[in-house]
Amino acid sequence: MNLDELHEIAEQQRESDAPFEHAVHVCVAASCLSSRSDQVKNALEVEVKSRGLEHKCKVKGVGCMGLCAAGPLVETRSAKRTMYQSVTPEDAPAIVSSLGAQPVESLMLSLDMPFFAGQRKIVLENSGEIDPDRIEDYIAVGGYEPLITALTAMSPHQVIEEVKKSGLRGRGGAGYPTGLKWSTVQKASSDDSKYVICNADEGDPGAFMDRSVLESDPHRVLEGMAIAAYAVGASKGYIYVRAEYPLAVKRLKDAIRQAEKLGLLGSDICDTTFSLRIEIRLGAGAFVCGEETALIASIEGNRGQPRPRPPYPAQYGLWGKPTLINNVETYANIAPIIRNGGDWFAGIGTEKSKGTKVFALAGRVRNTGLIEVPMGITLREIVFSLGGGIPEDRKFKAVQTGGPSGGCVPDRYLDMAVDYESLAQVGSIMGSGGMIVMDESSCMVDVAKFFMDFCRTESCGKCVPCRVGTVHMHELLSKISEGAGSWADLELLERLCDMVKGSSLCGLGQSAPNPVASTLKYFRHEYEQHIREQVCDAGVCTISQPDEEMSGVEL
């Protein structure tokens, strides 16, 4: 496979698409599929055929279009584009009739709305555009050109320089400079075999960015991995996907097979000496296996428990070899960076946080779904503009970012520019991109309790602070939530937060106290009210009856 052959495939695909006057894009990613978008797609195909329009109108399954709250989503493309929401199979006739004519008003969704117009798509630029099951679609929009360019016209060092220039930081949560990580692995002894790993074990509750990319544009991730492998000198790659993403797994497997068939993966890729075999490894329901050393242990067939770092995987990783491990979204940024140059990427975002970020908007917000926005956008824009504000116009209370490792950001920070540094400054983290909006009907003690419960059940058990500390913190939060907590309990909770954060072995334990610390920082009065008055203002917590047996005890 060389550039000419690639262009030929692209041309062929474009030529085969050209005769169609109309295209009907139906989302076939997990969210819409769960609302039976497959039946919608079938109904549309049947309708098109029954009207003899199969040569004029192409019905295509595409990836996620972002506004999951409004799914199943169908987009028609004729002279102009129209987006339809909550489509059922019964709507097929109306939609087919609307092609090149008047849109179906009752189902219409404005593409001018901030949710769509306010995004800047790099990672998600192909999602909703291409058929995730066809490599030809990916090639037709320029896919795999960056890989061939890198392999034939750039040295590994040059590739790393572009990534460094871009300022791309790990999108899995830690925000470690990607170029720096690549150069560390590249520098590691070349006598050893090296590995590239894609961390697709997306475990944060409420986060589904990676799932979306894998289901909607799997080749983008493969291409990123291949460019990375070339840059660091690896010839074997693993994608560790959580087993709870069967659609993503299927699409990845198909994509790998398709790429190998065209010589874009496998031995001597594109007639160079570079080879890369990518295998899939499934997770088995452990959040802790999203931690890189636990993930590596899992691939090795060992118990999914983290190891102390240093040594870091870049030096001593999979089977003791230098290993590059990056998140799905990080890899998905690589092909555009190579195509457009590192400087282009660095021109987007803020001084220390370049590029865009995909966020999963969830909770008390109208437009739940996925958005990709430049770093530096304000929280207010995300929640009230793209997000469409709070249902029933309730009062905004906080946004939880970073999942169980993150913190709550209250309304006084709504106008802050979202980037790695600013979120850390207010006591939260960027995390992988989960954003849970809360309004006055949320109880912050309950929120802290929920996340602590998660950490407690997901703790691997290796180190004492996390294994036992999370149990006690959860017990204390439950007690306080039920109105049975005391001031001594609050004090103990804070002591435990400090100890668990300071001495846990891995990120899970170290960040488990974050939601507690953050809610205590900004919503201490809610804890105090539960303790002092045995009342939950938000009406969420079930206040328990005092233990009759222990009446008279005031501790």
Add this chain to the structure above:
Amino acid sequence: MSKLKLATVWLDGCSGCHMSFLDIDERILAVLEQADLVYSPLVDIKQFPEHVDIALVEGAVSNEDDLAKLLKVRAHSTTLVALGDCAVTGNVPSMRNVVGRTSVMETVYVENATLNRIPPNEVIPKLLKFVRPVHEVVPVDVFVPGCPPSADTIFYTLQELLAGRVPQLQTATRFGA
């Protein structure tokens, strides 16, 4: 100067800590020079006094009677000493927390009894759901672990308290000592 008032009480304990206390032998005379033993299983007084300076509490809190007694002791004492592992950690009595009080009563009074095979519900104080160490019920001022703490440790503790000092017990005794 009037003597300090010393009291001892046992809850769910084996009285071993009291025996260890008595093992201070003739040193008890030194103690009694500075304090009056105003309430104790070892003496005849039936009512817990209005005010006690130092109260030694042995045993875990296992039943309603223990609870009532302890609350009373705490309310009327300045310094409360949790004496021995049962008071400090729950120790042997707390082993029933794993199986629950119903199971314990059933095993003892039904499964392994020959006559009157029902758990008692009169006279005998009702068991609490969980056996607790003293500090899970009332604030404790001094912890003296040990099973039992040695006579030397107990004497040292008393000496310090009677002199108005805080006994430094961190490395003087241990659980199960």
Add this chain to the structure above:
Amino acid sequence: MKKQVQIKTLKIEGRDVSATGEQTILQVALENNIQVPRLCFVEGLSNIGACRLCMVEVKGVNRLLPACVTRVEEAMEVTVFSERLDGYRRLILEMMFSERNHICSVCVVNGHCELQSLAMRLGVTHITVPYLHPKVAVDASHERFTLDHNRCILCARCVRVCAEIEGAHTWDFKGRGIETRVVSDMNEAWGESETCTSCGKCVHVCPTGALFEKGKSVAEMSKRKQYLPYLTLMREEARQ
């Protein structure tokens, strides 16, 4: 040609000490009789950094480091004992005591227990967190030994000694988090294990009374693990 040994000098607790390049902070500290609190560490077994008792402060590093797995660096300044560190250690010990059912007074290793000794040494006189009172089993199916889960602190010493020294790998963990349990083979009764060689190494490296010899009564079991480093040494020499 012999590989050059790098010598490094550093400060631990204000004292100047020297180390070879590959040594960990813990190794150097122990060599200099600085008794860093520790429980999962055993000389002769791999280091896993699990108990978090050996965490130390290093000047210029903004997080605590586990001494058992951190290699020494030239001019490092290590603090082993500080209010913060000792506070964490006491709380970690309290975690351990609260996690299972540790009744010292009736335990076979009363007086010879590393957990108990450490509690005494660090001044833990009572547990400030509620006891969890989990219902866990006692496996007395083995002819000579017993495993009492009530006393287990999940230090993984038994797992490591059986896998690394004896080579049988009879012990490992099942479950996750607070539900983690030591199991023999595929979660079978120890007495029915097909891999166990009854060597007793696990019994002697176990820091508490979780693993003990049958026939021993309260306070009668004392452990001997001094042989371990020699076994490791002999096996390495035999390999060469």
